[in-house]
Amino acid sequence: MRISPGTASFQLVNEFTNRVPAATVRRLSLYLRFLEDFGRSGVTSVASNALAERGGTTAAQVRKDLSYLGSYGKRGLGYSVEELTRVLRTVLGLDTVWRVALLGAGRIGTALFEYEPFRRRGFHITAVVDNDPAKVGTRLGHILVRAEHEMECVLREERIDLVIVAVPAPAAQGLVDRVVAADVKAVLNYAPVQLHLPEDVALRNVSMLVELESLSYALTRAADC
């Protein structure tokens, strides 16, 4: 039930990485960010309540979350910043470089393309596709914008792992159908539509409007109490 603790190049066993609740996975992302900050400021050991305070949760939550990965804490002391950073990177799959294609080079697409932290985390946008003839052939950074009808070729040539959808809503479903056919297994969707795709393709939706509207709901509620 315990991963050999002293191993330098440890291997995460399936039993642990299996069945980590989705809510926990999202928090692991945050913890990793905090750990990196702590590391930069020279902290070597961190307790669950420090992570909790930083992330707006409780210490119990942090410990439970981390316990899904194994036993990396030292009782009476906390967690080694360096070790835990390494573990989280591995669990989240951030040891690899992921090859990402950006579909849609409009406002949002361009902003995403230029968003530094993606690259720092190993998400390399190595292909950009757009259907606007005025854009095809131009460059985003040093990446050539390719025509939409070439997408299948591009996905194959660049061995794309993951696709970011930043095209207008009506175009999105048709495009991801082709993406799925080209055997890509992960889609990050910024288009304001609900995409339908097979079970084995991972999908996350980022909706700018949903968040704003939930704030609007909160404001309305606050107003009449």
Added chain:
Amino acid sequence: MRISPGTASFQLVNEFTNRVPAATVRRLSLYLRFLEDFGRSGVTSVASNALAERGGTTAAQVRKDLSYLGSYGKRGLGYSVEELTRVLRTVLGLDTVWRVALLGAGRIGTALFEYEPFRRRGFHITAVVDNDPAKVGTRLGHILVRAEHEMECVLREERIDLVIVAVPAPAAQGLVDRVVAADVKAVLNYAPVQLHLPEDVALRNVSMLVELESLSYALTRAADC
């Protein structure tokens, strides 16, 4: 237990709008989008399973969600597209114009500023603040970019309801502290930090990285099974 159904300008009673689960609120946003689509294509009545199919949930979920708002369905028939659209707009607080300030006119800020759907939904960005002297005094669309030190004035003058934070991570907390002091009650945070603010201020975080990293986790899991 029932809101008088025939009233043209109906009023939503507190008992209903109270305690709608957050998860439901987010789905209501989606349903509203679908209803507007249905409306545009001339559909006048829609059943729970149609909404469910469109939104990737189940019919039971849709009915449960809508039941928090009252009884707007007709048994054997479904929901009136027009009526339900109206109800959702009201519940989500989209009958009002919300006055929004954008903090940070960088890549993300600019992209958000130019994102059309915000305005269509009644979120009007009426102020932009940045601390880069090169940007202050220029215009984003027809909005003058103001200096960061003027923020309090701007928030007051423009009677801002809601703030979008799109500044670099290190600047974010200091800025929202001032925003909170200026009595703004809602914050949409795009900066990659966990913000700490009083209970009575609504906060939503949009993290580009968290979503990508949860996909990365999913890809890693998929690979070794």
Added chain:
DNA sequence: GAGTGTGAAGCAGTTCACAGCG
């Protein structure tokens, strides 16, 4: 003593199943 790891309890959101109405 300080702080982890974890069963068990508690809570919230989802799904089921069916009575009830149009």
Added chain:
DNA sequence: CGCTGTGAACTGCTTCACACTC
């Protein structure tokens, strides 16, 4: 007969509390 509305069962996440270890 079709489809809603909803208590009841269920599932899964969070919190608690405490034994355990460094």
